[in-house]
Amino acid sequence: MTFPDQRIPHPEGHTAGRAGWLRAAVLGANDGLVSVASIMVGIAASGASTSAVVTGGLAGLSAGAMAMAAGEHVSVSSQVDVEKADRAKEARELADAPEAELAELTAIYESRGVPPALARQVAEALQEADPLQAHLRDELGHSEHTTANPVQAALASAASFLTGGAVPFLGLLAPTAARLWLIVVVTLCGLAAAGVLAARTAGAGVLRPALRVVLGGGLAMAVTAAVGQLAHTSGI
Structure with missing residues (x-):
């Protein structure tokens, strides 16, 4: 009987490795669409000129992209700091009490349904090969596929914000009387497309x-339109 070569790469594809940048990109695109469109809708609803709507939109676009990039970088950097601290702590514990760590690893495998004798054997093999990696993976859930990357997250967030935030400007192609509604329509279409793309x-x-x-973005635009209209009718 022959067995397949175990060195053949595993053919299945998984999405966990895309989690970091995908989350930042989706958040950035949605935020760009909703934030910039809401600003433009609010200004347009106040009866302001087209130049005022454009100025507000551009200000929101540039400020939002920078804020998203900075926020993602700070947030993900904090996550990296936590992972580094966990790694250092685990390394100290392995150096100070290797037997206790071995027992802890064995207990983890037993809790997952591995028979006690086999769990001990597996724990010993993994701890001998790469103890720190074994504990980081199975005790703390760390993985190289999901390791945080602050620069990647910041760039993905800023680029996607700019891309999403540019969509509402298509509404300005309509005549003045219809520009507010076209901004809303193109933004909702953009949100739907972003949601489908992210899901796929x-x-x-x-x-x-x-x-x-789509519902979240529509609600945000409705609120800002109401605020803009209130400002217009109250003469603010």
């Missing part, structure tokens, strides 16, 4: 993510 990239169903972002 993540390998999930498309209806619920698309509906979620």
Whole structure:
């Protein structure tokens, strides 16, 4: 009997490795669409000129992209700091009490349904090969596929914000009387497209993510339009 070569790469594809940048990109695109469109809708609803709407939109676009990039970098950097601290702590514990760490690793495998004798054997083999990596993976859930990357997250967030935030400007192609409604329409279409794209990239169903972002974005624009209209009628 022959067995397949175990060195053949595993053919299945998974999306966990895309989680970091995908989250930042999706958040950036949605935020760009909703934030910039809401600013433009609010200004347009106040009866302001087209130049005022454009100025407000551009200000929101540039400020939002920088804020998203800075926020993602700070947030993900904090995550990296936590992971480094966990790594250092685990390394100290392995150096100070290797037997206790071995027992802890064995207990983890037993809790997952591995028979005690086999769990001990597996723990010993893994701890001998690469003890720190074994504990980081199985005790703390760290993985090289999901390791945080601050620069990657910041760039993905800023680029996607700029891309999403540019969409509402298409509404300015309409005559002045219809520009507010066209801004809303193109933004909702952009949100639906972003939701579908994100869901497909993540390998999930498309209806619920698309509906979620469309409803959220529509509500945000409705609120800012009401505020703009209130400012207009009150003479602020």
